[in-house]
Amino acid sequence: MMSWLWLALGAALLPFTLMQTTIPLAAWLAPLLLLRFSRTVRARWAVPALALVGALSTYASLRNGLMQTDQMHLATAAAGAVLTPIPYVIDRLLAGRLTGIARTLVFPMADTALAFVFGTGDFGTTGHVAGTQVGNLPLLQSAAVGGQWIIGLLMAWTAAVVNEVWQRRTTAGAGRTLLIFGAVLGAVLALGGARIALDPPAAPTVRITGLAPNRAASDAFASARQAPGPRSAAQRAELRERYFAPLLDDLVARTHRAAQAGARIVVWAEASAYEFVEDKEAVLERARSVARSEGIYLQIGVVWLLPRQQYPLNEIRAIMFDPSGATVWDYLKTVEVFDDGNLLGSGIVPTVDTPYGRLATVICFDASFPKLVRQAGRADVDILLVPSSDWEPVTDALNQQVVLRAVENGLNLVRTVRNGTSLAVDHQGRILGQDASWFRTDPVTTEHTLTVAVPVRGARTPYALFFGDVLGWLSIAGLLWAATVVILRRRAARTAAPARPADDEPKARTPAPAH
Incomplete structure (x- = not known):
């Protein structure tokens, strides 16, 4: 029952992470709650539920005549139904078969890769979740290095790390994961804050x-x-x-x-x-x-x-x-x-x-x-x-x-x-x-x-001069690596398992005791 409560809360917050009436905190909480739901409910229920949430949230975010026709409005909502579950499905398929910090990187890589691919289409990156954080100046400075992708990745990683601690809070691995994540996010915010405070624009x-x-x-x-x-x-x-x-x-x-x-x-x-x-x-x-x-x-x-x-x-x-x-x-x-x-x-x-x-x-x-x-x-x-x-x-x-x-x-x-x-x-x-x-x-x-x-x-920035959209490509590469690791591990596990006789092979018989 609690899983469905997380779904309801996440669904209520998700429309406030898209095009209109965005709430910065909602953009952090919605994926966290939806990921918890996805990991605790059977896939046959989780996927259609997330698709419905995606459709309704997209439909709500395109209100007030944003789309030119009702047909375009409905078509875009249908696209939301298809796209929304994808990172959660990838997380279910891969994260549970990995260990350590890698478990928590599957969801953010999937989310970032999807946004990156979609951002090359007709609508560009309009509505990307990083836009909800433009008022957070320390966090915003990270875009000068990794573009908007680093902001979206950090937000999705937060959801994955919180769920890892939520699910495995009594294990030492969860503590190490939280420590690594906290150090990375803390460094991003600290360096961004230092840039704002110590290097403000000083030109005429x-x-x-x-x-x-x-x-x-x-x-x-x-x-x-x-x-x-x-x-x-x-x-x-x-x-x-x-x-x-x-x-x-x-x-x-x-x-x-x-x-x-x-x-x-x-x-x-x-x-x-x-x-x-x-x-x-x-x-x-x-x-x-x-x-x-x-x-x-x-x-x-x-x-x-x-x-x-x-x-x-x-x-x-x-x-x-x-x-x-x-x-x-x-x-x-x-x-x-x-x-x-x-x-x-x-x-x-x-x-x-x-x-x-x-x-x-x-x-x-x-x-x-x-x-x-x-x-x-x-x-x-x-x-x-x-x-x-x-x-x-x-x-x-x-x-x-x-x-x-x-x-x-x-x-x-x-x-x-x-x-x-x-x-x-x-x-x-x-x-x-x-x-x-x-x-x-x-x-x-x-x-x-x-x-x-x-x-x-x-100002000259690492993003403009060197990195560009490399985080989008790295997210795609990271997912391919994770999928390869999972496939190889499953093959190794099947090879190591004791062979079972086929149904059409004669089975060894225990000799009858002598009389």
């Missing part, structure tokens, strides 16, 4: 202003947006006058004000301006003129609408101008989210050296792909600009991802967000500023602006 700062578009004008355009494809000259003229021009005029005026208030770098959010591709040169010239007249670095977020009815429908771009008005880069978004229909870029992160450090950019969901952002870390980038366009249910999860990318790669980072919460952090994960006004204020009168002082120097 630059004033950066992030501009999201006027919400009323943006919402008006979204509600009136017509089907993609060619339009008549009259239709295009109407869209320019009623929707495109108000958005662009507002952004240009606010850019001037931000520069006059002291901003040296101004960044528009992703998709701040929508324009027909035929109007490209006029829009670029206007932005170029602002950068030149104000003497600033200006990055605009624009969507060029293509005259097509099939993919690609648009180009989502971040275009940077330097104080002379020259184009520094024209970055095309690398990934597609759902059915945005955007032409995909090359996946090469652009950089430029400035008086305010080395700058780089990616766009929104690009930041959920660690391998892509690691280019900036390897290029010694100091400030990463991440213009973004969210929707309410996902904005917190995406902000968690950029904090992880900042610490992993030693980047100071500014994420300017349309339809979400803008955020700036330093290279150790401290929040420099945020603007959550999009959903909480009057859309007519509020200007969604984030202005922050950002250090002009980042």
Whole structure:
């Protein structure tokens, strides 16, 4: 009966470890309780129960219209049913046949390997459990060495060690395991705390202003947006006058004000301006003129609408101008989210050296792909600009991802967000500023602006320079090693067992006693 209580408690906590409404402590407790359940109930009951928990938890975490259709919502919940039991099944198959500290490493390796493989898919690492810990600055510093994978591994290892002590608390082996685990976790937290306390960012700062578009004008355009494809000259003229021009005029005026208030770098959010591709040169010239007249670095977020009815429908771009008005880069978004229909870029992160450090950019969901952002870390980038366009249910999860990318790669980072919460952090994960006004204020009168002082120097990290995602690969290799050991031990045990005569072989008879 107690096993089912652990299941119920773990199931109640699991939704708070995923996309929305995350609770840091829940992310440590949920796998601990579910692992206890898995180890104490027969597999024929444990696996379907964990699958059900996975489906319900995933379904709950994708509420409030996070998925575009009910069918996608249900399909993702079904994926949760399939994926959730996998680490627990692997633990049942392997851990009980190993000894010592190796017993406790099976579950964390399985959990990390699964997350690593899944993180190479269309959704990247969005929703990874490490995101729940971005407020724990000492622990967060470990990402500068092992990436987000080390945080997830430590959390899953905690669950396995506690269960080992719970199950074998009277044995000497359990004590040794707890000692080793405690030393590792203690060292991680102590070193992280020392980095925070003794090596804080000390570089000069630059004033950066992030501009999201006027919400009323943006919402008006979204509600009136017509089907993609060619339009008549009259239709295009109407869209320019009623929707495109108000958005662009507002952004240009606010850019001037931000520069006059002291901003040296101004960044528009992703998709701040929508324009027909035929109007490209006029829009670029206007932005170029602002950068030149104000003497600033200006990055605009624009969507060029293509005259097509099939993919690609648009180009989502971040275009940077330097104080002379020259184009520094024209970055095309690398990934597609759902059915945005955007032409995909090359996946090469652009950089430029400035008086305010080395700058780089990616766009929104690009930041959920660690391998892509690691280019900036390897290029010694100091400030990463991440213009973004969210929707309410996902904005917190995406902000968690950029904090992880900042610490992993030693980047100071500014994420300017349309339809979400803008955020700036330093290279150790401290929040420099945020603007959550999009959903909480009057859309007519509020200007969604984030202005922050950002250090002009980042930090070089072992993750960016050397290790990368090696923990993901090591977890896969570790599982293969554990499976090999278990298979060889079982074969050796069968070989050592006394041979039993086959049913069709004559059995030796005891001679009858003489009379």
